[in-house]
Amino acid sequence: MGESNESRERLISCAKAEFLRVGYQKASLRHICTEAGLTTGAVYFMFGDKNGLFGAVVEKPLSELFALLGQHIAEEKEEDMSAYTHIKGDHDAFAQEIVELLYENYDEMMILLDKSQGSEYENLPDRIIAMLDECYGVVAQRFAKSRGRRVNEYMLHYMSHIQVESIIHLLTHERDKQKAVENIKPVFDMLVSSFVEYVLE
Amino acid sequence: MGESNESRERLISCAKAEFLRVGYQKASLRHICTEAGLTTGAVYFMFGDKNGLFGAVVEKPLSELFALLGQHIAEEKEEDMSAYTHIKGDHDAFAQEIVELLYENYDEMMILLDKSQGSEYENLPDRIIAMLDECYGVVAQRFAKSRGRRVNEYMLHYMSHIQVESIIHLLTHERDKQKAVENIKPVFDMLVSSFVEYVLE
Amino acid sequence: MGESNESRERLISCAKAEFLRVGYQKASLRHICTEAGLTTGAVYFMFGDKNGLFGAVVEKPLSELFALLGQHIAEEKEEDMSAYTHIKGDHDAFAQEIVELLYENYDEMMILLDKSQGSEYENLPDRIIAMLDECYGVVAQRFAKSRGRRVNEYMLHYMSHIQVESIIHLLTHERDKQKAVENIKPVFDMLVSSFVEYVLE
Amino acid sequence: MGESNESRERLISCAKAEFLRVGYQKASLRHICTEAGLTTGAVYFMFGDKNGLFGAVVEKPLSELFALLGQHIAEEKEEDMSAYTHIKGDHDAFAQEIVELLYENYDEMMILLDKSQGSEYENLPDRIIAMLDECYGVVAQRFAKSRGRRVNEYMLHYMSHIQVESIIHLLTHERDKQKAVENIKPVFDMLVSSFVEYVLE
DNA sequence: TATGAATGAGATTTCATTCAT
DNA sequence: CATGAATGAAATCTCATTCAT
Numbered sequence: 001m002g003e004s005n006e007s008r009e010r011l012i013s014c015a016k017a018e019f020l021r022v023g024y025q026k027a028s029l030r031h032i033c034t035e036a037g038l039t040t041g042a043v044y045f046m047f048g049d050k051n052g053l054f055g056a057v058v059e060k061p062l063s064e065l066f067a068l069l070g071q072h073i074a075e076e077k078e079e080d081m082s083a084y085t086h087i088k089g090d091h092d093a094f095a096q097e098i099v100e101l102l103y104e105n106y107d108e109m110m111i112l113l114d115k116s117q118g119s120e121y122e123n124l125p126d127r128i129i130a131m132l133d134e135c136y137g138v139v140a141q142r143f144a145k146s147r148g149r150r151v152n153e154y155m156l157h158y159m160s161h162i163q164v165e166s167i168i169h170l171l172t173h174e175r176d177k178q179k180a181v182e183n184i185k186p187v188f189d190m191l192v193s194s195f196v197e198y199v200l201e
Numbered sequence: 202m203g204e205s206n207e208s209r210e211r212l213i214s215c216a217k218a219e220f221l222r223v224g225y226q227k228a229s230l231r232h233i234c235t236e237a238g239l240t241t242g243a244v245y246f247m248f249g250d251k252n253g254l255f256g257a258v259v260e261k262p263l264s265e266l267f268a269l270l271g272q273h274i275a276e277e278k279e280e281d282m283s284a285y286t287h288i289k290g291d292h293d294a295f296a297q298e299i300v301e302l303l304y305e306n307y308d309e310m311m312i313l314l315d316k317s318q319g320s321e322y323e324n325l326p327d328r329i330i331a332m333l334d335e336c337y338g339v340v341a342q343r344f345a346k347s348r349g350r351r352v353n354e355y356m357l358h359y360m361s362h363i364q365v366e367s368i369i370h371l372l373t374h375e376r377d378k379q380k381a382v383e384n385i386k387p388v389f390d391m392l393v394s395s396f397v398e399y400v401l402e
Numbered sequence: 403m404g405e406s407n408e409s410r411e412r413l414i415s416c417a418k419a420e421f422l423r424v425g426y427q428k429a430s431l432r433h434i435c436t437e438a439g440l441t442t443g444a445v446y447f448m449f450g451d452k453n454g455l456f457g458a459v460v461e462k463p464l465s466e467l468f469a470l471l472g473q474h475i476a477e478e479k480e481e482d483m484s485a486y487t488h489i490k491g492d493h494d495a496f497a498q499e500i501v502e503l504l505y506e507n508y509d510e511m512m513i514l515l516d517k518s519q520g521s522e523y524e525n526l527p528d529r530i531i532a533m534l535d536e537c538y539g540v541v542a543q544r545f546a547k548s549r550g551r552r553v554n555e556y557m558l559h560y561m562s563h564i565q566v567e568s569i570i571h572l573l574t575h576e577r578d579k580q581k582a583v584e585n586i587k588p589v590f591d592m593l594v595s596s597f598v599e600y601v602l603e
Numbered sequence: 604m605g606e607s608n609e610s611r612e613r614l615i616s617c618a619k620a621e622f623l624r625v626g627y628q629k630a631s632l633r634h635i636c637t638e639a640g641l642t643t644g645a646v647y648f649m650f651g652d653k654n655g656l657f658g659a660v661v662e663k664p665l666s667e668l669f670a671l672l673g674q675h676i677a678e679e680k681e682e683d684m685s686a687y688t689h690i691k692g693d694h695d696a697f698a699q700e701i702v703e704l705l706y707e708n709y710d711e712m713m714i715l716l717d718k719s720q721g722s723e724y725e726n727l728p729d730r731i732i733a734m735l736d737e738c739y740g741v742v743a744q745r746f747a748k749s750r751g752r753r754v755n756e757y758m759l760h761y762m763s764h765i766q767v768e769s770i771i772h773l774l775t776h777e778r779d780k781q782k783a784v785e786n787i788k789p790v791f792d793m794l795v796s797s798f799v800e801y802v803l804e
Numbered sequence: 805t806a807t808g809a810a811t812g813a814g815a816t817t818t819c820a821t822t823c824a825t
Numbered sequence: 826c827a828t829g830a831a832t833g834a835a836a837t838c839t840c841a842t843t844c845a846t
Contacts, residue, residue, distance in 0.1 A: 007830075007831085025226070028814080028816095029815080029816065029817090030815080030816090038830095038831075038832090039831070039832055039833065040816080041817090041818085041819085041831065041832060041833075041834095042830075042831055042832080044816095044817070044818075044819095045829085045830065045831065046830085049816080049817075050816070050817090117318070152387065154374070154375070154384045155387055155388070158367070158388060161366075161370050162363050162366060162367070162370075165362075165363060165366050166359070166363070169359060169362050169363075173355075173359075174355070186353065186399050186402070187356070187359060187399075189399065190356075190395045190398070190399045193398075194391045194395060197394075198387050198388075198390065198391045201387070208805085208806085229839080229841095230840075230841065230842090239806075239807085240806070240807050241807095241808095241841080241842080242805095242806060242807055242808075242809095242843085242844085243805080243806055243807080244841095245841090245842070245843075245844095246805070246806065246807095247805090247806090250841075250842075251841065251842090409810085427628070430835080430836075430837095431836080431837065431838090432835085432837090440810070440811090441812070443811060443812075443838090443840085444809075444810055444811080446838065446839075447808085447809065448809085448810095451837080451838075452837070452838090519720070554789065556777070556786045557789055557790070559776065560769070563768075564765050564768060564769070564772075567764075567765060567768050568761070568765070571761060571764050571765075575760065576757070585757040585758075585761075588758055588801050588804070589758070589801075591801065592758075592797045592800070592801045596793045596797060599793070599796075600790075600792065603789070610826085610827085631819070631820095632819075632820065632821090633818090633819075633820090641827075641828085642827070642828050642829065643819095643820080643828095643829095644821095644822085644823085644827060644828055644829075644830095645826080645827055645828080647820095647821070647822075647823095648827065649826090649827095652820080652821075653820065
């Protein structure tokens with residue numbers, strides 16, 4: 001009957017639209033399939049189940065996100081911060097990079113970060129926060145030691161949390177990539193300077 | 202058979218527990234009613250529908266929250282900030298007050314802020330953010346004028362956003378009221394100082 | 403709308419017919435409900451789920467069966483068999499009793515013993531066999547000791563098995579109660595005499 | 604791509620495993636085919652349909668079973684029983700033979716006799732019983748005449764039935780061939796002596 | 805005041821089967 | 826010789842909601 005790839009793409013595209021519109025949980029397979037001109041069985045043939053379809057939609061952008069994240073974390077951990085003084089614009093490069101990635105796959109990222117409730121990925125933000133937590137924990141500890149101060153654990157976790165929230169906020173409030181880049185810069189400045197100022201006590 | 206009031210209270214109490222456990226959307230009326238020893242019809246008689254039941258659960262704490270918020274906003278708006286310089290601990294009183302209110306009605310606040318998806322109140326955070334937005338817009342404008350600087354609209358909105366997120370984060374990560382008070386203080390310090398530093402450009 | 407009891411009875415009656423015709427597994431809730439002039443939701447309201455409906459159909463006859471079985475087993479265990487010699491007709495009374503019970507609830511017993519695959523009760527025959535096994539194990543042991551012989555474990559289990567099979571065979575091959583009583587008598591004679599002759603070696 | 608025969612064998616082998624594990628009805632073609640590294644279409648090409656696949660799995664053992672059965676029946680029918688007196692061990696040779704055949708093709712026989720529900724062969728036991736019925740009817744009639752007794756038709760059929768049940772019981776309760784041979788001997792003794800004692804009345 | 809019965813629309817999932825290629 | 830795509834019909838179940846009593 002139809003070409004596999006065409007149908008597959010159509011299904012993914014319709015699913016993407018539906019997930020974006022109503023979120024994973026309320027998304028109706030029936031509706032997606034009708035939209036794509038197929039029956040629900042086709043989804044089970046091609047993707048296994050509803051979660052599989054979700055996976056197919058977000059797969060690639062997700063792995064790219066993890067790649068960038070992993071790289072960023074590795075760099076942060078290696079940096080010698082004993083003599084660090086924050087200067088505005090410090091992190092503009094990373095800001096650029098992350099926004100680039102996010103907006104290159106805008107729909108998928110929105111789905112992943114804001115519309116995944118009920119799916120396997122519903123706790124993705126929490127997982128990212130946990131990764132940052134761990135990373136910043138190491139950094140803060142070293143930093144604290146070099147300056148004779150202590151780490152406020154609550155603030156540490158909070159900073160990871162709002163960093164992720166900041167990204168989601170950007171995504172949900174600014175559709176234009178260039179503007180997004182500009183918007184996120186002061187946010188990052190703020191986060192970094194606050195880290196130095198409030199995580200260490 | 203049962204006294205109306207008793208049944209009403211029981212229903213509200215069971216609903217509260219269920220909403221807290223699984224969120225509005227996944228909460229089952231039947232389950233709530235069974236738990237309360239009543240039938241679903243009772244809900245429709247007493248509260249109109251599922252949303253009405255939700256409303257009854259959160260009603261009072263919600264209006265108190267709005268009251269405090271309104272008061273806070275009024276004060277902020279009236280303050281003369283032309284000569285303001287942030288000092289850590291500045292906002293400890295408000296911190297105390299808001300935490301007090303939040304933790305006095307912990308369950309309801311959690312439901313309202315973290316478990317309301319699918320209900321009429323699902324965008325409560327956004328509504329609060331909008332209120333803060335408006336308020337801080339006025340403040341920032343005045344502040345900016347008095348110092349010859351401009352307001353970064355994105356940062357303005359972002360600050361409102363993370364202020365609300367900070368509250369939610371506190372609620373979801375610290376159940377003890379005293380500790381919550383201590384935790385939120387540096388957060389508020391950070392927010393205020395960042396406001397001065399990053400909203401004005 | 404409809405009277406509860408009427409609908410309930412109609413549902414149970416239609417379910418009974420369907421289970422009898424095609425067995426639990428292939429029985430269609432939809433079909434049962436259509437037949438009863440209701441929707442599937444009604445089943446879930448009244449019986450919880452498909453298994454619950456099955457339970458409602460067989461409940462009473464099942465407990466009666468267990469009662470008779472328990473009584474029979476208790477008697478068997480207490481009997482002093484040291485001087486036992488089998489005489490044809492020995493067990494006619496029990497034959498009468500069990501057939502009476504079985505045929506008083508013919509449909510339900512058929513469903514229970516021959517049409518329950520896929521339900522919670524699918525292993526009812528095995529459970530009965532296990533009960534008999536245990537009982538006859540005790541009897542045989544005592545019997546064997548009093549005559550200086552040993553118990554053939556395989557034959558012991560086999561005898562329990564064909565006793566149950568004999569009942570099922572009767573049920574499926576003779577619908578008339580009086581004829582059933584007559585038919586089962588020689589079967590029981592055969593089983594008892596074979597027990598003495600072949601379980602002990 | 605693959606050799607037809609190889610694929611065929613693989614398919615049959617995987618189907619055998621699946622049927623054995625979950626029975627014909629619950630067996631999933633897709634699962635069998637995945638396991639075999641083929642697609643469902645292959646089954647339809649090679650075997651027509653699910654039932655055809657089942658047939659291919661049990662074909663050979665089934666015809667061997669029928670052969671042995673036919674031979675056994677022929678012999679029984681020819682035997683002059685006018686002066687027959689049962690002696691234990693009488694039928695040990697046949698016991699050996701049938702167990703040999705059954706355990707030489709253990710999986711297929713299990714499938715055929717215990718896992719075929721839903722397939723074309725689901726009533727195989729009944730068909731075998733019918734064959735035995737007919738045979739034993741002839742034998743019993745002659746026997747009865749020579750001794751001036753009558754045949755109890757119910758018992759006649761019942762004996763055929765439990766003979767088949769005995770085989771199935773053996774198969775499902777004893778995997779070792781040697782032990783199976785020993786186990787079945789007293790069973791056959793019992794059946795033969797009961798035949799003489801209880802079929803004739 | 806509240807019940808209890810019932811609906812109806814929906815959900816996800818499974819599966820044997822078909823057929824163009 | 827076999828694939829891969831797709832169907833279509835069915836399955837069980839969930840739930841908010843309605844309404845006569």
